[in-house]
Amino acid sequence: MKYILLSGLCSIMAFSGNSQREIEYLEYDLDNGIHVILHEEHATPIVAVSVLYHVGSKNEQTDRTGFAHFFEHLLFEGSTNIERGEYSELVEENGGALNANTSQDRTFYYEILPSNQLELGIWLESERMLHANVDIKGIETQRKVVKEEKRQRVDNQPYASFITEMFSRMFKKHPYNWVPIGSMEHLDAAQEEDYVNFYRTFYVPSNATLSIAGDINIEETKAWIDKYFSSIPKGEAINLFRDVENLTAEEFVAKYKIDKSSFDLMNFNAQTDANAKELVKKYSAMEIDIPRPKKADEQLSGVVKDVVYDNIQLPALFMGYRFPDQTHPDFHALEMMNDVLSGGASSRINKNLVEKQQIAQFAFSFAYGLEDAGVGIFAAIAAQGKDLDSVQMAFDAQIDMIKNELISEAEFEKIRNQYENQFVSTNSTIAGIAESLADNHVYAGGAEKINTELSEYLAVTREDIQRVAKKYLTQDARIILHYLPMEENPDNK
């Protein structure tokens, strides 16, 4: 009894000593399904306006991979009210900065603007959501850009295909089988209609989280959100709106049996024409079914060993383990385990494989957490003259050690310091806060996680780290990839 109290005391002390400050925010849903999160702080006269769309490469069809990432590019092409190329210009001319990114699980857009330009930011994002230019001209421009990006970031980078190779072997059924950059053949093969359909399915209010942080006045911000976002039609009505704008009069009549001139686009949700009103009502009530894969339940059944020939000089080893998804209770412990192994210059893998044994040029590991599954990856480029089996033995020795022995108190302390630092850095900018809030809402069960997550990390014990190492670093079920220079491919000779 006494013993339990003591250990409890320790963790309480740990919590009270941590550097977390409470991040306050307010959240609500619009009638059309957009989730809104607002964080007000006046330290700096800037605002971050972000929209997270819950669509990533895992929502793509098997013959249309790369679409989610492609849209990240396409949706800077302007809208009904924004000329091609003008989107970025408007932001920059008004003293702002903008960007976007895509993963397997999400597509994220944001602008950082002077706070007196908040309305502009809200308008820009609402334009992107309601009626972006998804047409053949933009598609063709962005195809070139995306191909160039793939050439630079994947094809011309030695070893860069390892994520693709690892995930395609780890997930045979789940769409994590492919990675966000996707297939250029698929992008080429796709017709304008495929792109339009993707937009109509995923770029809809019910799939979006609008997160705004910074120097805002809550009431004023809510009013603008109401003006620009609440006016975006609900359910299938958004696509009805898009059709009124994009279809010819004949096409529209053929599809809806009503003249498109009956619609008032400026007051779409309150049509005066009775038929138009009826149709808007009907389509508003039709929910858009957003296809989502089930969580990956497939596990590795044994050791998968393969060779990949690449345009490289030194062989490399990549080992993959199946981890649970990012919200699983074990995931924090796995991340901390990974930091013991590979967090910084003084971590175990670097100290042993690179510095002491000089068996690898570079060596590291990481814990890849996603919405539906996780993957643990160990990677090393062999030192000159070292073979991959000895690299694997060195990795395995580290894996055995972390499974069989508790990590030292000193290592534990350093890792916890690193976490705290990292956490404080992420939440030191309003853009970081807007992103964390949206992420936590969509993927971690609630925006509130932003205030509890560090405590969760600090609650992980040395014993937890050893336990998850034993549970997930399964030596009898893993993927082992040998990257070898192209010249050694027997098929080439």
Next chain:
Amino acid sequence: MKKYIIAIGLFVPTILFGQIDRSVRPEAAPAPTINIKDSKVFTTENGITVILSENHKIPRVSYNLVMGSDPMLEREKTGLADIAGTLVMSGTDNRTKDVLDSEIDNIGATLTADNNSIYMSSLTKHSNKGLTLMADVLMNANFPQGEVDRIITQNESNLTSTKSDPGSMASNAEAVANFPKGHPYGEIMTPKTLANIDRNSIVEYYKRMYSPKGSYLVVVGDITLEETKKMVETYFGKWTGQDPDKADWGTGKFNNGNRVLFVEKPGAVQSVVYVSFPMAITPSHPDYLKLKVLNNIMGAGGFASRLMQNLREDKAYTYGCYSRMNVTEDGSWLSAGGNFRNEVTDSAITQILLELDKIVDDYVTDKELDLAKSSMAGSFGRSLERPSTIARFALSIIRYDLPKDYYQTYLKQLEGITKQDLLDVAQKYWTGSNCNIVVVGNDEVVPTLGKFDTDGTIERLDAFGNEKIEKVPSDLTADEILANYLSAVIPNIQAKKSKKLAKKRTKFFETITSMEVVVEMTSPQIPFPITTKEVWVSPNINAQMTEGRGMTFSSSYSDGITGQQQAMGVGKSELSSEEIAAANKSIGIIPELNYATSGMKYEVVGIETFNKIECYVLKLDDGKSVLFEYFNRETFMKVGTMSIETQGEETQEATSTYSNYVEVEGIMFPSVINISTGQANLEGKVVSRTINGEIDLAPYKQ
């Protein structure tokens, strides 16, 4: 009206929205003010002015300590402050550099220092440890001799590469043009002043400069006034030092008319042009903000600015043309320019001067003014998220005696600036007719520059801004220099008559069929050692390879007729017939033996100083690149080369120095080879030089 809406709202349960015209773009709200809390200021007994800017948003505190002395003349030791600044973090009486680095890492802190300041930032709870390390560097830096030597050598290499770096040469020329000799900004480090800097002078500088008296400590972040007082007392209370050096250096050298200063860069295909003048402005002056807006419109505002629109978009003279202002308490200047092709160098200068005249004569447009204001307001706003920005502001307010709310009202001040304000400051501080026009480039552009100089005399400067001494003509012909060199490097074969000597040499070289040289190189810019290998096999095979970390970075192979090369990230390509023809002109164990017959063009340039050695200079041209060879005037040993290779609109220069000659099989070869290029300085030691050994050519042909 309101009632009516509510009534309808009752009938229609879906939320009702007012009419919205989305094509109407939102207007900006009034510019926001900034919530920077007033800082708290107190002075310690040992003379530190502490400025606290409390901000508990993040549990982090930063300490930036800036010394109180003004810059001082360095005279024969010019460069001392820079060198000392680089070395402050090299270790203390209590901690070696490695220990210091690892203790900082363990708490995830940042600790940096330069010639007059030191900065530490950490999570609040690691403040004690962080300040312990900061105070140790502040009071006990011990400048180990080994580190001093390393940094001095590194700077020697940097200075060698200055001669091939047009940007540095232009900055040097600009500095001496804008500021007189007796002003610290007019002083330029040269190999001669660097040679006068030793550990003693560095320690002395540190002791003088690093003093609490007159220093400012800016504390920003998660800490209260009481805690700050305690921390400062604990960690800096025992710190002592002398009174700060104070000086008023004046505002620079103002011209009456335009002045052209030219620095030659042999073989250049582009000129670097800076049109520059000093400005009598300090950071605390109310006109400074107006000048910033003006400069944003002129050439600091990116793509939309006038210089960019005119010289890039309209005339296509260049990829980029900018204007920069440097404004300090000790001297300020403007610099406008860029890189321009030789043939448009004078046209570019004409346009830059025209733009200066235009902005001094006429109002800017409303559109230009609005755009400049919004982009400046935007980047100002975003910069405020960085605690270092707040620290800088807090310091400026105290140091420059600015109004307490200067930064709070920055955006409003910016908003209030008018076209008239801009015209006023343009006329007060700027000029298109009293400029220093600095051109670094090929001699061939000089005839086009005379028209810009008010008195018609172009001043020629060397790489370090000194008056260029005309080349001393050579007392020997090119062939005589080469003959002396060959006698020096093949000392054992002598004959009175030249015919006999030639015969003896031919016989000797017939016995030599191959050579392989392996050089190990290190560079401060590259984190691992590099090995270069070069082989020659009689008569015409030449191959080279560069390796490091087990990877081959580049390789080339030529048998005199065909050849290939490959480089990491670039790929493999066949050598063109021109490239092979050029290479064949300098082939062999001693290429100079064959210049007379290989078709190499060569001529004597004169006598110049190279690395403090008086040398004969030969200019070689193989049709692909130009090479200058420097021969010691006393010994005739080759002490260095400078090569210029033209690739499209760019040129690439490399300066090599040769020393520590040793004899191998009767021939003298250098055993130390240093190379500096724009990107890196490499120090090389010859680890092996094998003559007539077994050579495996296969790896070079990959």
